Amino acid sequence: MLISTALLDELIAHAREEYDAECCGLLAYGDGDGAGDGAGERRRAVRVRRASNVFASRKRFEIDGRELLAAINEFEQAGWEMGAIYHSHTHTAPYPSQTDINFAANWPGLEWVIVGLADDKPEVRCYLIEQGEVREVPLEVG
Numbered sequence: 001m002l003i004s005t006a007l008l009d010e011l012i013a014h015a016r017e018e019y020d021a022e023c024c025g026l027l028a029y030g031d032g033d034g035a036g037d038g039a040g041e042r043r044r045a046v047r048v049r050r051a052s053n054v055f056a057s058r059k060r061f062e063i064d065g066r067e068l069l070a071a072i073n074e075f076e077q078a079g080w081e082m083g084a085i086y087h088s089h090t091h092t093a094p095y096p097s098q099t100d101i102n103f104a105a106n107w108p109g110l111e112w113v114i115v116g117l118a119d120d121k122p123e124v125r126c127y128l129i130e131q132g133e134v135r136e137v138p139l140e141v142g
């Protein structure tokens, strides 16, 4: 994923605001500068859409179903695709938990962005989780 500093800051700000619970939301991917070829490889985040964690928990999250549908509609109308699900880990490393891995089975092809707040300096990482296997993918800021 390729993300601008402004959008990355938005992710981190959301995670910090909801420090009592895991925050979650969706990222739309679009055709950044319309440069054409190769866009499939490096997908640019174009929109951060916050969502509610139905569990309001520090340990797990699930995106509110209606908000999810609204986001998908909004992205479609704008010509974007649903690219990633993001959430925060307030007290643990930004690595997918077993719960995350199980949940990811419902969302093949989506990237997983985790904002880790365990250290003073937030750490944001991006993964692909396929068939129970976690693979970190580059997160480029620019």
Ligand SMILES: [Zn+2]
Residues within 6 Å of the ligand: 087, 088, 089, 095, 096, 097, 100
């Ligand atoms: Zn998690």
